[in-house]
Amino acid sequence: MVMRFNYDLVVIGGGPAGLAAALEAENSGIENILLLERDKYLGGILQQCIHNGFGLEYFKEELTGPEYAGRFIERLKGSKIKVKTGTMVIKISKNKEVLALNREEGLLTIRAKAIVLAMGCRERTREAILIPGDRPAGIFTAGTAQRYVNIEGYMPGREVVILGSGDIGLIMARRMTLEGADVKAVLEIMSYSSGLVRNKVQCLDDFDIPLKLRHTITSINGKKRVESVIVSQVDDRLRPIPGTEEEIKCDTVLLSVGLIPENELTREIGIDLDGVTGGPVVNEVRETQVEGVFTCGNVLQVHDLVDFVTEEGEIAGRAVSKYLKGEREWRDQPVRLEPGKNVRYIVPHRIDYRDKDRKRIKLFMRVKEPGKDVKIKLRDGTGKVLLAYKREIVTPGEMVTVFLPEALIDENMSRIKISIEKEGR
Amino acid sequence: MSRTTIICIGCPKGCRMKVESERGEIKKISGFSCPVGKEHARKEFENPTRILPTTVRVKGGELPLVPVKTAAPIPKKLLLPAMREIARIEVEAPVYTGQVIRKNFLETGVDLVATRDVKRETSDRARITA
Numbered sequence: 001m002v003m004r005f006n007y008d009l010v011v012i013g014g015g016p017a018g019l020a021a022a023l024e025a026e027n028s029g030i031e032n033i034l035l036l037e038r039d040k041y042l043g044g045i046l047q048q049c050i051h052n053g054f055g056l057e058y059f060k061e062e063l064t065g066p067e068y069a070g071r072f073i074e075r076l077k078g079s080k081i082k083v084k085t086g087t088m089v090i091k092i093s094k095n096k097e098v099l100a101l102n103r104e105e106g107l108l109t110i111r112a113k114a115i116v117l118a119m120g121c122r123e124r125t126r127e128a129i130l131i132p133g134d135r136p137a138g139i140f141t142a143g144t145a146q147r148y149v150n151i152e153g154y155m156p157g158r159e160v161v162i163l164g165s166g167d168i169g170l171i172m173a174r175r176m177t178l179e180g181a182d183v184k185a186v187l188e189i190m191s192y193s194s195g196l197v198r199n200k201v202q203c204l205d206d207f208d209i210p211l212k213l214r215h216t217i218t219s220i221n222g223k224k225r226v227e228s229v230i231v232s233q234v235d236d237r238l239r240p241i242p243g244t245e246e247e248i249k250c251d252t253v254l255l256s257v258g259l260i261p262e263n264e265l266t267r268e269i270g271i272d273l274d275g276v277t278g279g280p281v282v283n284e285v286r287e288t289q290v291e292g293v294f295t296c297g298n299v300l301q302v303h304d305l306v307d308f309v310t311e312e313g314e315i316a317g318r319a320v321s322k323y324l325k326g327e328r329e330w331r332d333q334p335v336r337l338e339p340g341k342n343v344r345y346i347v348p349h350r351i352d353y354r355d356k357d358r359k360r361i362k363l364f365m366r367v368k369e370p371g372k373d374v375k376i377k378l379r380d381g382t383g384k385v386l387l388a389y390k391r392e393i394v395t396p397g398e399m400v401t402v403f404l405p406e407a408l409i410d411e412n413m414s415r416i417k418i419s420i421e422k423e424g425r
Numbered sequence: 426m427s428r429t430t431i432i433c434i435g436c437p438k439g440c441r442m443k444v445e446s447e448r449g450e451i452k453k454i455s456g457f458s459c460p461v462g463k464e465h466a467r468k469e470f471e472n473p474t475r476i477l478p479t480t481v482r483v484k485g486g487e488l489p490l491v492p493v494k495t496a497a498p499i500p501k502k503l504l505l506p507a508m509r510e511i512a513r514i515e516v517e518a519p520v521y522t523g524q525v526i527r528k529n530f531l532e533t534g535v536d537l538v539a540t541r542d543v544k545r546e547t548s549d550r551a552r553i554t555a
Contacts, residue, residue, distance in 0.1 A: 047541070050478050050479070050480060050492035050494075050540065051478045052476045052478050052494060062476070063540075064478050064492060064494055064540045065492075066492050066522075066540045066541035067522065067540045067541075070522050070540075070541065070542070149480075150480055150490065150492065151488060151490065152489065152490075153480070153482070153489040153490045178477075178479060178504065178505070178508050179479075179508070180508075196437070197432065197433075197434055197436070197437055197438075197439035198434040200432075200439075201432050201434050201439075202434065202475065205432065206475070206501065206504075392438060392458075393436070393437050393438045394437075395437050397437070398437045
């Protein structure tokens, strides 16, 4: 028997993005909300991120991941939002019917008037980057190791090499060290760390863990268990340089080599994905090309600060309310936001609505290359500079945000191109 | 005169600052580009401190561990001794966010507190599975 439900809003995913979207939608007057989470607990990845450093932007205080999640879970308890944990969504149709299942109720069909997709992302694996060598035990993504150590209470290994200097890799270097492991090195194929400076200093330098830039693993060796890795230097085109090989003995390899938004459900709805972000193409209120289907958080673009995830969830939550109440006014034509020089991507992709109440639109973007003393220039279709922002530093590891004032958005405008240029005279 | 390099964590710039000192006393700080950096260099030189986030074993809980942290930063040199001490602690579920696990931990004047709720285990099913 299939159980049937009807909701005004169904939020898929109970991490920071989904929590913020559900709470903000309720705050904006939506009553009949269902939040679905596949894990047994709410909070998503925050629950295993036991380190501090969360919430500096949003709460103006420094919290750990579980504390940050806890703030929203507490607010949820005081709300009318219905939550189903241990519930896996297996399909969403274009007419907003959600097919899900859990142990208690079996198969569920939920009709929604609006949907927020907040499924987050997952880690790239060894297979995604094709490391040659044996296939022994002892190779983990950094996030899996983090879950073992911080939630389940297992130590993945004793002598560790970490590939990738993204934040999870750096955080796990410290965590494994504190738990008694010997972290031999963190390897980064690029010439810069993709993690936050704070993490590089407090996770590696504090414990004298070497960060080897322009290095990668060219072979994993071991019969049953990892015994060593071969590490090579790479050239400007990221190809290993013959003759630079070095063997590092270890029993564990942790991979922190990127995150992929988890958009299988999105794709099945028929929503277009941005080839660069791996997330859906959205307008300024985080609405996909299917009206009434919104998205936020790491499923849309991989963030480095959870505070921005919350902010994005709230944008989606408020937008759901406006959509359901019919309080929206379309522009005659959308304004497309186009990445120019040294801009890898921009979210949102376009501006669809007129909104006299809003003063400005926050734009999130990432750069391709690090830059110093740059100008972020916003140009209209004719090439005229609408606005320029100065930045002392931009790096691929930290999202860049700028504001687009509503007053600058002309009714006839059809595109704005953003480029990041070296400051000239 | 001795020189210490300190990398600022105030922003993505990550200024490399130099502290010149004599017998532990700061003579000159250079290489910063804002007051945040200068202050950070001074603190890092005189008494580097860190918040220590880790886990503590839980008895009878829905989870085998509860995340904890020092409620305020403690001296950096105490991080590893603190970990050895924490390895010996086991708490009884339920545990609540903010609950003090150890008061005045290692005589630092800082408490070790829980950062998540862990309920008592009610059944096998409640226990988290990998």
